[in-house]
Amino acid sequence: MFRLDRFIPYRLMVAAEEVSLGFSVTYKRQYGLSRPEWRVLASLAELRGATAKEIATHSSMHKTKVSRAVFELEKRKWLLRKLDEADRRMEHLSLTKAGIAAHAKLVVHATAYQAKLLALLGERSSEQLFSMLDKLHANHGKDRS
Amino acid sequence: MFRLDRFIPYRLMVAAEEVSLGFSVTYKRQYGLSRPEWRVLASLAELRGATAKEIATHSSMHKTKVSRAVFELEKRKWLLRKLDEADRRMEHLSLTKAGIAAHAKLVVHATAYQAKLLALLGERSSEQLFSMLDKLHANHGKDRS
């Protein structure tokens, strides 16, 4: 007998939407950012000089989402493009000082929110959660190759 | 030091998208259903005679999503509405024979996909996963009250 509330794709998606909502109010209402924009900002803070393609791969976003997010962040002057002279199809992206500052502020909220979730789940469970998500992610890569 | 790949909302959303994609190809390509439509179909197979509001609460969907999914399923003749005579604002929804048959076919695919995921994670881990998702869900309810 099939039960929707024990179906992993369904439960995972509901949980992801619920948990993401809790943080999205911060970057949406307080900073006017969309989720793709927040993700590109956070990715670029770690992968300085990355290309749009690299960000898309790294953060599992569709390339058009990245393209549009980059455009918006550039408009805010939080992000700069630099053409790769060796391969002029690519652009290396980096955050401006304003972009870095905005990221730093958001990270404060993100860390506080993460602390709440870790407290709720417990440290041990959280490690297990990441381990499972890693497995699912690794398996997903296999399907698409 | 903040790391995006250890941020629960982000990892949960990426995993949910990846895992959901694996099953959505079935109901999308093979049956032409959207995700809200699949969810309403599955909910209604369990909660016969439920109202749109009950489905929205039960499956964590926005009421406009439910409204549109119900409309589409009705158009396919997979779903019937019956006005509640005691409270004429509500409609009790139920699946037609065609709707039940479609659901049964989809459940076969869903069960097979679920089996793959359970095999990947292991039975013990899967139980822990549901336990964590339950905790997150319970906590989410608390925030909104």
Added chain:
DNA sequence: TCACTATAGATGCGGCTGTAACCATCAATT
């Protein structure tokens, strides 16, 4: 050099989504 294929990134278009507003109905109060 030319033709062909592949890749990075941008964009038009149609479809989906949430917000806010709306309609109809109900419940409580006067």
Added chain:
DNA sequence: AATTGATGGTTACAGCCGCATCTATAGTGA
């Protein structure tokens, strides 16, 4: 009965998304 406020459900609208396509550049082989 009339007023007021709450609730179930629908919808117009504006914004977001992915697919398909396009442009520009690069690589490969004849």
